[in-house]
Amino acid sequence: MLFLVVDDSMVARTMVNNVLEPMGHEVIQAGNGQEALKILDKLAREVGVVLLDWNMPIMNGFEALQAIRSNRYCDHISILMVSTESEAEYIDRAMKAGANGYLAKPFTKDELIDKINSIVQSSSE
């Protein structure tokens, strides 16, 4: 499956990449919400899952989430929010706006793998 990993931290993106690729997934990366939307303009059909950080410059993850969910070409895409913002109201807002899951930083490699497996499984059903 093709994953779009959106985070302003190159280290955070690479860390997720280094977990996803050994699982057999392909990964493309974006540094903010705006970059992610540009990629989805071209590759919406191919992308299966978007991992979105919340706090990013230019366009934050919540704005990107709303934009993706308002794009009918992205209906099939599962969105996992991956953020340090882990208070209940942030999670509620994201889920109500159409996120399929939420993973609070910090997380272990195993927690990331579990969350990815669960989101891949539900997106293939």
Next chain:
Amino acid sequence: MDTILLIDCSDDVTTSMAGLLKGNHQVVNVSFEDRDIPGKNKMIILQAHDDLDAISKKISKIRYECKFRDIPIVVVKQSEDQIPLEYYLSSGATEVLPLDAPPGACRQILQGYLIPSRKPLESETEYLTPFIENTINVLKATAQMDAVFREVYFSNDFRIFGDISGIIGLSGVSEGTVAVTLYWDLARKIIANMMHVADNQLNAEYIHDGVGELINVISGSTKKRFKGTPFHFDLSLPTVVVGSGHQLGHPDNSSIAVLIFDVAQMAFVLQVCLKPKQKQS
């Protein structure tokens, strides 16, 4: 009895310092090569000499060996020494004393550095404890490293000796700053572990970016612990500063809690400066 360690000092300077520091202190003069672990000492005094490069390297080495402990390093110099104070201070010295300064003033300055750091107040412990616990959790979860909190001291000095810092501004119900400072070797090790790669696969850009992510995750995960308290805050985006002896900006008139952690036989610090906003009358 506390030890004041004199390094490479002449007999005259040793006698003079012993006279100024008499009291409950043992004053010991050793050569640089024979120095003990500086962390055991209450103060370290070096005598400046003509080889500026050598003295600068000695100060930096000792400052590194102090592992961020609040140990004053005092350089005593000849009055005709025209080297700017900043030269010694930027290497890691705390104070520079001319040998011909009035003994009363010297004694007062030296005794000032021997006053023990205050203990955290109850209200400070309330917000420092979540930062300590979350820093340990973050290191464990993301870098698979066991950090141990060692001690806290309070500082009003913006200078911190380390190679790289990540700093994040806090605003909202409470405001302030939180910063993590590390030496390069430990930063490399932590970021490599976070990324699941070998240390030698990292370039400076990754370390720079990773230290920003580290302070972001520490601050963000601590934030939710303050929900509904006067210490709650919102996060800005992190900034990273590189260079030994760099200065970090914290809000005015705030004391900075310097939390020291040990990990992998090295040390790093978290500086926390957090103040609930004053209510408007």
